[in-house]
Amino acid sequence: MAAYTIADVKTLREKSGAGMMDAKKALEEAGGDIEAAVDALRAKGLATAQKKSSRTAAEGLVGVAVEGTKGVAVEVNSETDFVAKNDRFQDFVRKTTAVALTLAADDVEALKTAEYPDGGSVDAKLTDNVATIGENQQVRRLKSVAVSNGTVVPYVHNAAADGLGKIGVLVALESEAGADVLEPLGKQLAMHIAAAFPQALDADGLDAALIERERSIAADKAAESGKPENVQEKMVEGAIKKFAKENALLSQLFVIDNKTPIADVVAKAGKDAGTSIVLKDYVRFQLGEGIEKEEADFAAEVAAAVAGE
Template sequence: MADITAASVKELRERTGAGMMDCKKALTENGGEMEASVDWLRTKGLAAAAKKAGRTAAEVLVGVAVAGTKGAVVEINSETDFVAKNEQFQSFVRDVAQLALTTAGDVEALKAAAYPSGGTVADKLTENIATIGENQSLRRTRVLEVPQGAIVSYVHNAAAPNMGKIGVLVALESAAPADVLTALGKQIAMHIAAANPLALDDSGLDADLMAREKAIAMEKATESGKPANIIEKMVQGTMAKFRKESALLSQLFVIDGKTPIADVVAAAAKDAGSPIVLKAYERFQLGEGIEKATSDFAAEVAATAGIKKPDPVS
């Protein structure tokens, strides 16, 4: 049987909101596997849906840049959040976001791009590591473009103009006036930052994710003991709700809590007297998907002093 540590119980509690004993039981039942334990708790009705991003771990900044009908977003990581306040680093993020507009969302092409002060982006990154004293990396970039309309950006928890913890781009294709598109795009971008949709519409939802959600819904419905035909309807209803809440166009607008985003766009188009199509979006949250290595300071001190480490929770 796998050792169940206090740290793993704590992590599972943070991810699911379930009680300590329930988390311990889930880990025990699933051999210590974190994702399987999350699913187990959800099938028992003991946990909320797992967070898309998991534990946000990496530090520093997401930067955005817009030029005409093209926009770019970049994520640049470092070891600590202190670097985000460094003017040299902020200047680097600003420059890289602008250069990203020319690289079609390709990280390697962006690293190889000529940096304004000389050398390449990769060279400047190496210089920053040496002068600032922390390891850094250019993790990812995306570019959105429309033939006509607007790319609107929004940064949440801004550390400086156009850079912060969450960066969003919204692509609106339309012949409507620029001020109309900018206002609409800003509202939608703020919604995206808050609601964290998984896809533009339900056809874009990840197939593996949908299969996992369906398996959880089926197990929960089966435990109700109802007839097979009722169970199938329960599963269909659960999945329909998940698709609606996960796809941007069907999500309810966070500003009023009742209007689907698709209807918000349609109403704006009607007022503008011109069709507006929400073509795409990008949402970068700093460090999403990265698991940060953590150290147990007390354990390190104990080990140095030759004190036996406490036994794991069993």
């Protein structure tokens, strides 16, 4: 029996962009491990691009809120998009995000036990919503950013309502510049972050495991080139530098002109304003990042229902 299913092949093709036969072969060689198969396809040049984990389907909303020099993003998941459009659910996400602003740490459990504006705790309100709406819901994660002097700019891409959507971004700018300078700059940077999906603020902040995975892929590609070992080593190091440059926010090329590094965009804004501007931190939450959602076979569900199963 094969170590993978047709659904696994479909998932691998969506993640890698590879053809049917290449995907099946990669899964066979990887023993059904989808992530290992993706790496193998990329090493062979058969994956069209690295697909972001944010493409994984999950429903709900991301809420963002700012007060003073602090901002927070909160993700609340639901089973279906219908619930995400529900006024009661949207009100819960909005108020829960406001509660998160008052916390001292990015702690989901602390958020759940915090007092809800309508009384009781956030978790008690969530439980009530589940019972009322009839669908499972979860407060999944939160992250806050803050500056001592400057501003935090919120942005929601394709907002479902004020401060709510499927991609929420916060940009923390440390500066003595006025809001007339920082707000438009923050908005442009937030739109870039939403589109470019940086993995960290700078190269040093990139996850070590992610770098090692890229190094392994680059080494496999270099080995297949048949070039001398010293040349292969240079190829690997070049690939890692390129990956870091493309995935660290400050070194990414600004999506507006596709030629200016973000660090230079911020530096120029500071020079024009006559004062230093520092991009201190950011948050990018995309609904469902890293969540595997089971694909439902609608026809089979209907057939089962008709058969009384």
